[in-house]
Amino acid sequence: MEKKLPKIEIIEKYCKGCHICVEFCPKDVLEMKGFYASVKNLEACIKCMQCELRCPDFAIKVITE
Amino acid sequence: MAFDYDKYLRPGKLPHIWCPGCGHGIVMKGLIRAMDTLNLKKEETAVVSGIGCASRLPGYIDCCTLHTAHGRAAAFATGVKMAKPEMNVILVGGDGDGTAIGGNHFIHACRRNINMTYIIMNNYIYGMTGGQFSPCTPTGAKASTTPYGNPDPGFDIAKLAIGAGATFVARGTAFHANQIDKLIAEAIQHKGFSVVEILDDCPTTYGRRNKYKSVIEMMNRLKEVAVPVKAAEKMTAEQLQGKVLTGVLYKDETKPEYTAEYAKVIERATAAK
Numbered sequence: 001m002e003k004k005l006p007k008i009e010i011i012e013k014y015c016k017g018c019h020i021c022v023e024f025c026p027k028d029v030l031e032m033k034g035f036y037a038s039v040k041n042l043e044a045c046i047k048c049m050q051c052e053l054r055c056p057d058f059a060i061k062v063i064t065e
Numbered sequence: 066m067a068f069d070y071d072k073y074l075r076p077g078k079l080p081h082i083w084c085p086g087c088g089h090g091i092v093m094k095g096l097i098r099a100m101d102t103l104n105l106k107k108e109e110t111a112v113v114s115g116i117g118c119a120s121r122l123p124g125y126i127d128c129c130t131l132h133t134a135h136g137r138a139a140a141f142a143t144g145v146k147m148a149k150p151e152m153n154v155i156l157v158g159g160d161g162d163g164t165a166i167g168g169n170h171f172i173h174a175c176r177r178n179i180n181m182t183y184i185i186m187n188n189y190i191y192g193m194t195g196g197q198f199s200p201c202t203p204t205g206a207k208a209s210t211t212p213y214g215n216p217d218p219g220f221d222i223a224k225l226a227i228g229a230g231a232t233f234v235a236r237g238t239a240f241h242a243n244q245i246d247k248l249i250a251e252a253i254q255h256k257g258f259s260v261v262e263i264l265d266d267c268p269t270t271y272g273r274r275n276k277y278k279s280v281i282e283m284m285n286r287l288k289e290v291a292v293p294v295k296a297a298e299k300m301t302a303e304q305l306q307g308k309v310l311t312g313v314l315y316k317d318e319t320k321p322e323y324t325a326e327y328a329k330v331i332e333r334a335t336a337a338k
Contacts, residue, residue, distance in 0.1 A: 014079055018086035023281045052067060053242045056090025058079055061067040
C-alpha cells in the first residue's frame with residue numbers, strides 16, 4: 001500500500017525562526033532555509049504532529065486526511 | 066488533522082508579540098485546545114490578565130477578555146466571578162505578575178477557594194520590563210538587577226498555592242506541550258480555585274544572561290528537570306535533587322466553594338428582612 005503523505009504548511013508570515021520545530025522533529029523532516037523553517041524530507045514524516053504542537057507561533061500545520 | 070486554532074483566535078492579531086522561541090505561544094495553544102475539548106462557549110468564558118509578557122495573551126483569544134492593572138488579575142477576576150458565577154473565569158499571567166506584585170491577591174484568591182483557574186507561566190524573570198529578578202528567579206541566577214547572581218531563594222508556586230488553600234494544583238512545562246491542555250482542562254473542570262504552573266523559557270532576558278546558548282538548550286533543560294509525580298514516587302530523595310515534579314500535585318474536592326457559600330449568605334440576609 002502506498003503511504004499517504006501529509007501536507008506540511010509553513011506560514012512564513014508567522015514564523016520567527018526559533019528552530020524548535022527543526023530540533024524536536026524525531027525524523028529530521030524540517031530544516032532552516034534562511035530565516036524560516038522549511039520542509040526538507042517529507043517522505044520521512046510520520047505525522048507525529050510534534051512540530052505543530054510545539055510551534056509557539058502558530059506557523060506550522062500538518063494536514064493529514 | 067491539523068488543529069484549527071483560528072476558531073478561538075481574534076482575526077488579524079497574529080503574529081504575536083512574543084520573542085522567537087518564547088514558550089508563551091505554546092501555553093496559549095494549550096489553553097485553546099483545552100477550551101475546545103471542554104467546548105467552552107466564547108460568551109461564557111472570561112480570560113483575565115494583569116501586566117507582563119504572559120498577560121498579553123487575552124489580546125489574542127476571541128472570548129470575553131480583561132487586561133487589567135499589574136498583579137490585579139485575581140482581584141478583577143474575583144469581581145467577574147462574583148457578578149456572574151456561571152462564567153468560566155481563567156486567569157493568565159507570569160511569575161512576577163502573579164507572585165510578587167499580585168502575590169497578595171493570589172494567596173487570598175487561593176484562600177477563598179473561588180471557582181477560577183489561574184495559569185501562571187513561570188519564566189523565572191520579569192521579561193517585559195527588562196529582565197529584573199522575580200520571586201521565582203533561582204538562587205545564583207543572573208538578572209539585570211542581580212548582575213552578580215541572585216542571593217534570594219525562589220518561591221515554589223505550587224507549594225505556595227497549596228499552603229494558601231487552593232484546591233487544585235498542577236504543574237507542567239512548555240516542553241511537554243501535549244500535557245498542557247490536559248492539565249488546564251482538568252483545572253477548569255475542578256470546582257474551586259485551581260492553579261496550573263507552567264515552567265517556561267525566556268530566551269531573551271533570562272537565557273542570554275544565564276549562558277543558555279539557544280532556545281533548544283532551554284527547552285532541553287525543562288525536559289531534564291521535569292519528573293512526573295508517579296515516577297517520582299519510586300525515586301529516592303537524592304535522585305530528586307534539582308528536579309521539579311510535574312502533573313497534578315494536589316486535589317481536594319471537600320473544601321466549600323466561595324460563590325456557593327456567598328449565595329448562602331445572600332439567602333440568609335434576604336430571609337432576615
